[in-house]
Amino acid sequence: MNTAVKVGAFGAGIVLAFGAAFGVGHAVGPVGSDPAPAHGKHGGDTAGAPVGPNGTRAPGPAGAAPAVAEIPGGLQVSERGYTLVPPAEPLPAGTPTDFRFRVLGPDGQPWTRYDRAHDKDLHLIVARRDLSGFQHIHPVLGADGTWSVPLTFASAGTYRVFADFSPTGDPAGALTLGADVIVAGGYEPVALPAPTRTATVDGYTVSLTGDLSATESGLLTLNVSRDGRPVTDLQPYLGAYGHLVALRQGDLGYLHVHPQGAPGDGKTPAGPGIAFHAQAPSAGNYRLYLDFQHQGTVRTAEFTVAVGAPSTTPAPAAPPATAPEHGEHGH
Template sequence: MSLPTRTRHRALALAALSLTLAACGSDAMSGMDHGVSPAAATSPAGTAAGGHQGHRMPGADAAGTPASDAPAAGTPAGTAPGLSAERNGYRLTGATGTLTAGAPAEYRFAVTGPDGKPVTAFLTDQTKRMHFYAIRSDLTGFQHLHPEMAADGTWTAPLAALTAGTWRLYASFVPDSGAGRGTGLVLSRTVTVPGEGAAAAAELPAPTGTATVDGYTVTVAGTPVAGKAGELEVTVSKDGKPATDLQPYLETFAHLTAFHAGDQAFAHLHPEAKAEAGGAGGPTLAFHAELPAAGDWRLFLQFQTGGQLHTVGLTLRAG
């Protein structure tokens, strides 16, 4: 008996993705504009969906583990994608290690190449040359930005107000020069935001398959297994009715980023289909999911309707 058309299409998409990862030696995985703050579900205009080179986990082997990243302090070697400031000769350099609490801030940084010089040539990934993320150590305050680069290779990320605490800042990009040309990388650094409440950590919400933002309800179905490719199905509804008015955003209808509880390891979950310009999407979206570690992951889904970007966060457990 033949499979339904929808199921056949998904099976073919997953098979194609698996072949691509194998052909690239699984070096092909990595990685919103403003996101979820501790006090609100969304922030100003920001980022969206999609996923190819720069949004794949950098240098992952078959188990999704980085090949040579120097992990953040206290993180076991080889288990934390995106937690190193340097990889394959490329280094993320920040102008400051301290930012002010409670006020917008401009964070300036650069990426230097294997020759030690600032990289100024980047390939476009999901319509942008740089995707920049910020999240507090307790996985609150998510922001996704697309900074601008000056001629000398200095990038400026306009961060919304940060709460006191320790924050990790991620740069996701694809260099168009040097030995790593064409390979997606995610590098990160931490900054301190002094102030009252810096030591207070918010409790991670319990794993759940449903969350609501701006009147939209998002449901995620699927149980990821650490280190194995799988599929997550995201359904968006509004007022109890299927939402079919999702607009193209960064080439797809939704953007999904995940951070691992405890060490803030980074993962980008790839949508299985691109969005056609001028088209509408929803209510159901399929994502290729390959989380490198077991445990709780905080997911941030971004989608756009009526010209407004919505960001919703929920916790998902990988076995």
């Protein structure tokens, strides 16, 4: 093992969400910068305006000083009194495991009441910190408040897990908590693929039109074809024809976007195009993951997209501290 290193805790990186359409937006600068000011609709400043249930402000008077942007989802392991408790021990690579975690409520006890969103009570997003190994899965909640799901980590490394859910009875609505988990073994970082507008998966070709911008919300359309023919009979998956997750290289800034329209609404076609509105918080390289379903199987197409003027050289992986190989236990 010449290039591999033993996996250790890299430490939780700063996770910055990016703004999306449908009234959801976060103005966040490059990693290491001060937070960008929050703005209301049409660019109005929001300082001095009333604070809403999610910590956002309505547009304030003209000329008022801009307010600091609210903390984006996924940045914290604990937020609004809810805490994500992931496995504490290193997990095995290449072996199916019963991945178990809990969400604690404001009283410190396991939270068991959730509002269903997109056909599920909780969405779990998993990705290694070099943006490989992406999975979008849906755990099952036990009576004791423990979530569990069969999960296989293909290779060693530090992974980020995002729990996206809406606690019942919380007027602030949905939130996303994030935490790192360690998969033990020899870690070999994977370079981020070059930006492209075409991805292939299982004989399907997905092409991307539109540009992701850091200055304004833009329309991204992903067109699905198979054997050179447009796919016009996509099947609903979690209440939509497609789900788009984006992660920013370096800090794994997170966004889960749902498309325009809905199956059965009389105006949204079942392909080949799936349209999304999104805005990036800053220049950089982003990895996009599109989940779509056809002929009973869910597939994921992956793209790299450059926003602004990112570096043309993949960011080097920081050497981690030593962690135990699978089978050992360190304390």
